[in-house]
Amino acid sequence: MSAKILALDTATENCSVALLVDEKVYVRSEVAPRDHTKKILPMVDEVLKEAGLALxxxxxxxxxxxxxxxxxxxxxxxxxxxxxxxxxxxxIGVSTLEAMAQGCFRLNKAEHVACAIDARMSEVYWGRFVRQQDGTWLQFDEEQVVRPALLAENSQTDEHVWATAGTGWDAYSEELSGLKFKRESSDVLFPDAEDIVHIAKFELEKGNTVDVEDASPTYLRDTVAWKKLPGRE
Known part of the structure; x- marks a missing residue:
């Protein structure tokens, strides 16, 4: 299926944009934790101009x-x-944890990925993913926000070696060292729109899209209020 999809992400320190046009991907990415609002729209303009397309x-x-x-x-x-x-x-909303799993496959061909983003407050955003033969990802652990020590205490051994992705591994290295499954480190610290757009292509093929007013975030912590577009609550 040919597709033209624009993806953007500012959920972590990384600010990124990717434009998929059939099999070609135009990308912009920069770690800029305090400049997302300044950089994201110029990045969008750049990839659209490079591809010769309009929104x-x-x-x-x-x-x-x-x-x-x-x-x-x-x-x-x-x-x-x-x-x-x-x-x-x-x-199309895409999990930032799943995007990091795809990043590990893109860079290292890893098919079992354990993702941990530093969630502050002595917690991590956690999820594990297994790549399927069709290129999609199966959620192995439910996405959650959890204390690393509790995660390690409740972990179990298995036969796989899990590639690690995300900032949580360095932030809580001592606590996560107690995990009972085998691990190998990767260079993936943040989600990237280049991987989000790859996952989004599969979702578009399945018809898994939402209208603008129904697009919603995944915080995992349920104490944060979210407002949609003005007049569309």
């Missing part, structure tokens, strides 16, 4: 739905909604 030429707009920084997730989904609303595009 209205696209089939869908994908975004990193979280988990991640509350502010970063809000920035990303708000900008994505604004772009999609103006161009009348369906939206």
């Amino acid at each position: 209205t030429d696209l089939d869908a707009l994908a975004f990193g739905r979280g988990p991640g920084s509350f502010t970063g997730v809000r920035i990303g989904i708000g900008i994505a909604q604004g772009l999609a609303f103006g161009a009348d595009l369906p939206m």
Whole structure:
């Protein structure tokens, strides 16, 4: 299936944009934890210009739905909604944890990935993923926010070696050292729109899109209020 999908993500310190046009991907990515609002739209303009396309030429707009920084997730989904609303595009939310798993496969061919993002407050955003033969990812552990020591205490051994991705591994290395399954480190610290757009292509093929007003974040912590577009609560 040919597709034209724009993806963006600001859920962590990394700010990234990717444009998929059939099999070609145009990317921009920069670790800029305090400059997402300044950098994301120029990145969008750059990839569209490079591909010679306008927003209205696209089939869908994908975004990193979280988990991640509350502010970063809000920035990303708000900008994505604004772009999609103006161009009348369906939206696709992609887990930032799953995107890191795809990043591990893209860079290291890892097919079993354990993702941990530093969630502050002595917790991590956690999820494990297994790559399927068709290129999609199966969620092995439910995505959750959890204390690393509790995660280690409740872990079990298995026959796989899990590639580790995310900032949580360095932030809580002592606590996570108690995990009972085998691990190998990777260079993937953050989700990237290049991987989000890859996952979004599968979701578009399945028809898994939402209207702009129904696009929502995944915080995992349930104490954060979210407001959709003005007038669309």
